[in-house]
Amino acid sequence: MGYAWKMEVLGALAILSAGLVVAGCKPAPELTQAEATSMIQANYAQSAPANISIVVNDLGMREGITAKYWEGVKKYPNGYWADFKLTPDGKKLVKLADGSDVIQWRPDGPNDPHYAITLTTIAASHSKAVNIGDVENNGNGKTIAFSEDVNLDALPDALQGIAHNPGNTLSTRRDANFVLANGAWKLDSIN
Secondary structure: OHHHHHHHHHHHHHHHHHHHHHHHOOOOOOOOHHHHHHHHHHHHHHOOOEEEEEEEOHHHHHHHHHOOOEEEEEEOOOOOOEEEEEOHHHHHHEEEOOOOOEEEEOOOOOOOOOOOEEEEEEEEEOOEEEOOOOEEEEOOEEEEEEEEEOOOOOOOHHHHHHHOOOOOOOEEEEEEEEEEEOOEEEEEEEO
């Protein structure tokens, strides 16, 4: 009877110990899309704002003339080369890579569909996280897919229109990775 009693006590202690261990393990908190979006956007807000590069094709050049961002100052004998000077309004919005205020338009031919120049906006902005996907498990962490959009809000409508022309990449698909730290989810990386 002594041995059986000891075994019952040891068994009860084992069950009690297992219950304490299980009770001590807290499940990881849920990571919602809203929380993930908030962390991603906070990460963008903490980074330095960036100027936006805008590719300007033939259509964009015409739209820029209409918006009075630049004006023609010289047409070359071949009929399709030209120089355009940034207007005072244009100088407030964009800058050229060479630091000048003259766009040297030099396509290979009169109907060259691929020729374009790149302007950089004076205004800088932070990217925006949009089209947030579902929260997925990735081993010990969580991953969420989303679109990183260039934020054009600070630009006038005409320049936003030029930025939406072919050749510009205004959205990039990204993945945000989250890890559990001290019982709470935190953004680990954006790829």
